[in-house]
Amino acid sequence: MPMKIVSWNVNSLNVRQSQVLDYLESHHPAVLGLQELKQTDEAVKREAFIQAGWHLVTQGQKTYNGVALISKSAPENVVRGIPNNEDDPQARAIAASYGDLRVLNLYVPNGKAVGDEKYHYKLGWLEKLQAYVARLLQEYPKLVVIGDFNIAPADIDVHDPKAWQDKILCSAPERQALQALFDLGLTDAFRARHPERQQFSWWDYRMGGLRRNLGLRIDLTLISPALQLIDADIDMAPREQERPSDHAPAWVEIQ
DNA sequence: ATGGCCCTAGATTAGGGA
DSSP states (O other): OOEEEEEEEOSOHHHHHHHHHHHHHHHOOSEEEEEOOOSOTTTSOOHHHHHTTOEEEEEOOSSSOOEEEEESSOOEEEEESOTTOTTOOOOOEEEEEETTEEEEEEEOOOOSSTTSHHHHHHHHHHHHHHHHHHHHHHHOSSEEEEEEOOOOOSGGGBSOHHHHTTSTTTOHHHHHHHHHHHHTTOEEHHHHHOTTOOOOSEEOTGGGTTTTTOEEOOEEEEEOTTSOEEEEEEOOHHHHSSSOOSBOOEEEEEO
């Protein structure tokens, strides 16, 4: 039975909640991972999701970050944050099981600029993530890692590779950290399905970024070898509607 | 022309995002 797993950075769940509910109604994914809730767990308005028949678990935070998993079946063994990184106050990771499928949903740090203090935080966070994913793969052969990775995997994923060369989201250390996840056995589902296609998942609000297709592909769905890839793509429609997030949902269908 | 837009907190602007 194929299952659709979706990742969507909503840039404020408060503003985008009705869009999320519309998306669930029209696409009925098995699991939808959200990033940048910008809400505490207490502030999340859960009733509408529950009334529509969805389960919702969150790792919220005031003003910044925040991640959620929304699902049709009840999540089991929910883990918030990255184990062994529990002093980190930033809400950037949540994992849960749905049957024998494990889903890890991430909001990878942005990093601000190469060399910045936040850049070093990003690289350190990615190292801890790699160790965590390695352990997860041993425990859960059927693993999907989704999220806003804030890394464009390759130049084809960048509208202007020369302008972005060695810049934040495209630097070699960031791409190497992503490659380390691939080396564990994870596959970038969109790129596996569409080896030559340039398709972005984020466009700057400024400069008519969407109209001119000045974007990046930084929202990824990674799958483990025990899963069969059916299809993967990026949904443009939510990015094109009124008052959108600056990210579009990235999805993978597996069985 | 190195900013443009959007979000939050909570102020009459600043910080963060990518």
